[in-house]
Amino acid sequence: MSEKTIEVGKLRKSYGNFEAVKGIDLNIVPGKVNALLGPNGAGKTTTLKSILGLVQYQGRISVLGKGIDEVRSRISFVPEDKSFYDSLTPEKAVRMCSMMLDSFEASRAIDLLNNFDLPLRKKISSFSHGMRTSVYLSVALAQDAEIFIFDEPTWGLDPLRRDEVLEMIRGLSDRGKTVLYTSHIIPEVEKIADVFSIMYKGEVLFTGELKGLDDRFALFSLPIEAKIDRDGLLAIVREAQSLKVMTEEREKVEEIKRIEGAKEETVDLESFFSLLVRGNKNVL
Amino acid sequence: MFYKELNEMKLRVLIIFAVLIMALVVTVVMRPYAAQMMEEMAGQLEQLPDFLKNLIGDVSSLTRLNDDDYYLISQWQGKNFGQFLPFVVLLIAFPIFAKEFDKKTIYFLLSRKNRKDVFRVKYFTGMAAVLAVTALLSLLGPLFMNLAGYSTGFIYSLKALLQQAAGAVFFYALFTLLSVSSRDQVRPVVFGIVIVIGLPIIGIIDAISWLNPYPFILASNIAQSENIDWIYLGALVAITAVLTAVDYKIFERKEL
Numbered sequence: 001m002s003e004k005t006i007e008v009g010k011l012r013k014s015y016g017n018f019e020a021v022k023g024i025d026l027n028i029v030p031g032k033v034n035a036l037l038g039p040n041g042a043g044k045t046t047t048l049k050s051i052l053g054l055v056q057y058q059g060r061i062s063v064l065g066k067g068i069d070e071v072r073s074r075i076s077f078v079p080e081d082k083s084f085y086d087s088l089t090p091e092k093a094v095r096m097c098s099m100m101l102d103s104f105e106a107s108r109a110i111d112l113l114n115n116f117d118l119p120l121r122k123k124i125s126s127f128s129h130g131m132r133t134s135v136y137l138s139v140a141l142a143q144d145a146e147i148f149i150f151d152e153p154t155w156g157l158d159p160l161r162r163d164e165v166l167e168m169i170r171g172l173s174d175r176g177k178t179v180l181y182t183s184h185i186i187p188e189v190e191k192i193a194d195v196f197s198i199m200y201k202g203e204v205l206f207t208g209e210l211k212g213l214d215d216r217f218a219l220f221s222l223p224i225e226a227k228i229d230r231d232g233l234l235a236i237v238r239e240a241q242s243l244k245v246m247t248e249e250r251e252k253v254e255e256i257k258r259i260e261g262a263k264e265e266t267v268d269l270e271s272f273f274s275l276l277v278r279g280n281k282n283v284l
Numbered sequence: 285m286f287y288k289e290l291n292e293m294k295l296r297v298l299i300i301f302a303v304l305i306m307a308l309v310v311t312v313v314m315r316p317y318a319a320q321m322m323e324e325m326a327g328q329l330e331q332l333p334d335f336l337k338n339l340i341g342d343v344s345s346l347t348r349l350n351d352d353d354y355y356l357i358s359q360w361q362g363k364n365f366g367q368f369l370p371f372v373v374l375l376i377a378f379p380i381f382a383k384e385f386d387k388k389t390i391y392f393l394l395s396r397k398n399r400k401d402v403f404r405v406k407y408f409t410g411m412a413a414v415l416a417v418t419a420l421l422s423l424l425g426p427l428f429m430n431l432a433g434y435s436t437g438f439i440y441s442l443k444a445l446l447q448q449a450a451g452a453v454f455f456y457a458l459f460t461l462l463s464v465s466s467r468d469q470v471r472p473v474v475f476g477i478v479i480v481i482g483l484p485i486i487g488i489i490d491a492i493s494w495l496n497p498y499p500f501i502l503a504s505n506i507a508q509s510e511n512i513d514w515i516y517l518g519a520l521v522a523i524t525a526v527l528t529a530v531d532y533k534i535f536e537r538k539e540l
Contacts, residue, residue: 054539081391085387
């Protein structure tokens with residue numbers, strides 16, 4: 001397993017006047033499932049496209065310590081739009097990939113296709129959206145790559161298949177592979193990610209480990225009229241009946257606890273994400 | 285990747301080939317009747333206005349259709365095959381890049397392969413298909429004529445083939461420009477048809493008639509003077525090289 005995976009520095013990408021990614025830094029942890037979490041339009045897909053050299057960008061990106069063009073054969077990518085060559089049958093698709101890709105394991109692809117209960121000799125054009133996604137995933141997962149990049153991999157899958165796919169992605173990191181995965185579905189990320197970054201409006205608001213979120217951060221619900229100094233707060237959100245505040249500083253926790261009516265709440269990924277996105281400087 | 289490209293164009297190329305083989309058979313079968321008809325028509329065609337004569341070519345030479353070599357080069361290379369050659373090239377070229385963008389399968393390719401490799405394999409496989417179709421259909425002309433009992437040499441066909449090959453790769457580079465610039469498959473076809481139809485119209489205007497490569501592709505100079513137009517050929521090859529470089533640059537910088 002390579003120590004260097006994906007390093008992104010000051011990445012900027014604009015489409016006309018719209019700045020989709022605003023100078024972000026990102027370091028992907030090797031051998032882990034790294035999730036890029038954010039609402040639609042946060043800049044996740046643009047970040048992946050930049051990493052893969054599919055768009056022009058400003059900034060520095062290195063993959064496995066090199067430029068992307070030198071390491072493409074060591075990467076497997078599943079895009080948001082999982083359109084595969086639909087004039088082929090899955091069987092022919094596997095044959096094509098065997099000829100085209102250096103690190104492709106045809107037998108593994110066939111196993112995965114069978115596992116998804118896909119007919120091998122029917123044209124992909126006759127498949128449903130979920131079946132097509134399964135074909136794409138089978139082909140991508142059969143690559144003996146070092147880095148797997150997935151852009152919303154479970155979109156359009158039924159709940160059973162979704163869980164199966166998430167297990168497969170989790171299994172990649174168990175085998176020492178590095179995974180970069182985007183999603184806007186929090187429970188999915190909670191299920192499989194080791195490390196996550198929250199993206200919002202082209203910026204990375206937070207990067208850290210998923211484990212122990214509740215130990216590192218404190219979330220409080222305060223009366224709506226409570227007065228609080230914003231210094232030391234990670235996020236503050238005004239709700240209909242209360243103020244929600246989040247901090248990681250111990251002294252601040254003690255200060256908040258002294259406010260009359262303050263109630264401590266559990267920090268899970270959902271509340272953390274919601275507070276951070278709603279309470280970040282773009283909103284306040 | 286080469287297998288993939290061949291697999292994708294196989295059906296198109298086979299259909300084109302089958303249709304043109306039928307046209308060749310008809311051309312050979314029509315040999316005695318066409319010569320007779322043309323001789324009868326030659327007198328009437330002489331009365332046409334100049335611009336229509338330009339479209340038809342050398343009207344006086346129609347009387348030479350009794351010559352097997354002349355019949356083949358004028359009716360096959362210069363007509364039934366030659367006139368459709370740009371359409372054949374368009375049918376092969378337009379989906380090579382545009383289909384990948386249209387169907388979004390380009391993500392699969394470009395995330396796994398370098399753009400340079402993708403372009404090289406796609407572009408040159410298409411070009412090889414174009415050249416193979418051009419060469420086979422050109423050379424099958426004299427072969428079919430001889431099989432049908434006529435006495436036809438290969439020398440005119442080889443000369444015409446050289447011009448047609450240069451014309452075909454020029455059109456291929458031009459249509460690839462449309463294919464590589466587009467995100468759907470409709471635009472390159474529509475613009476391609478406009479180009480194929482528009483060029484002969486340009487040819488009507490004397491001052492810019494050299495922009496129309498049809499007379500060169502139809503090998504009318506070979507039918508008349510038996511000589512290859514090396515200057516036009518060289519110019520077309522040079523333009524093709526420039527167009528190829530432009531095609532690559534567009535593909536290299538194209539965002540997904």
